[in-house]
Amino acid sequence: MTLRLVLVDDHPVVRAGVRALIESRDDLQVVGEAADAAEAVRVVQAQHPDVVLMDLSLGDGVGGIEATARLRALEPGPAVLVLTTYDSESDILRALDAGAAGYLLKDAPPEQLFAGIHAVANGEPALAPSVAGVLMRRAASPQPRMTEREVEVLELLADGLGNRELAKALFVSEATVKSHLSHIYAKLGVDTRAGAVAAAIEQRIIRR
Numbered sequence: 001m002t003l004r005l006v007l008v009d010d011h012p013v014v015r016a017g018v019r020a021l022i023e024s025r026d027d028l029q030v031v032g033e034a035a036d037a038a039e040a041v042r043v044v045q046a047q048h049p050d051v052v053l054m055d056l057s058l059g060d061g062v063g064g065i066e067a068t069a070r071l072r073a074l075e076p077g078p079a080v081l082v083l084t085t086y087d088s089e090s091d092i093l094r095a096l097d098a099g100a101a102g103y104l105l106k107d108a109p110p111e112q113l114f115a116g117i118h119a120v121a122n123g124e125p126a127l128a129p130s131v132a133g134v135l136m137r138r139a140a141s142p143q144p145r146m147t148e149r150e151v152e153v154l155e156l157l158a159d160g161l162g163n164r165e166l167a168k169a170l171f172v173s174e175a176t177v178k179s180h181l182s183h184i185y186a187k188l189g190v191d192t193r194a195g196a197v198a199a200a201i202e203q204r205i206i207r208r
Helices: 012-022 037-047 064-072 089-097 110-121 129-140 148-158 163-170 174-188 193-202
Strands: 003-008 028-034 051-054 079-084 102-105
Touching: 003 012, 003 037, 003 110, 012 028, 012 110, 028 037, 037 051, 037 064, 051 064, 051 110, 064 079, 064 089, 079 110, 089 102, 089 129, 089 148, 102 110, 102 129, 148 163, 148 174, 148 193, 163 174, 174 193
Parallel strands: 003 028, 003 051, 051 079, 079 102
Antiparallel strands: none
């Protein structure tokens, strides 16, 4: 059985490289490509692929996580296998929460990619070893877990936003921002903004 694939990546050169790799196999066929979320939905609805290979960064528009959620909401929705350069905890968890069946990195060996495609097409998970390691460390960690809002605060902190800018970006009061920061510091065992950002990057909670 030949599996039908759609490639979603905003870089044409990357799509061309992945297409050439996939089409070196007799059991895999690329039936469409897309550079953004809206195009991905149109192509998937037209081609009905078995698997979508999804990058997380899709330029300045809707990202791969929201694109994954949109594709999974289709009837029938294809299996989505994330293929990206990002391996932060927040990216991994958001992608899996959005419905991705697997998460591989772009430096994966070809055989790992091929095996991952077949796995998700058969309803099985496919995780890069480093991604599995992140999930295992999270499950085994005694530290309290960051909420999605706290991860958002950390990402904005890493962008250099002050409390007033954070409050404006999150549509909350500065008092609420200070409360979030207090919880973040406690969970990370730090007492400064710089320390929080450094710890979050080191623990792959956020990417930089």
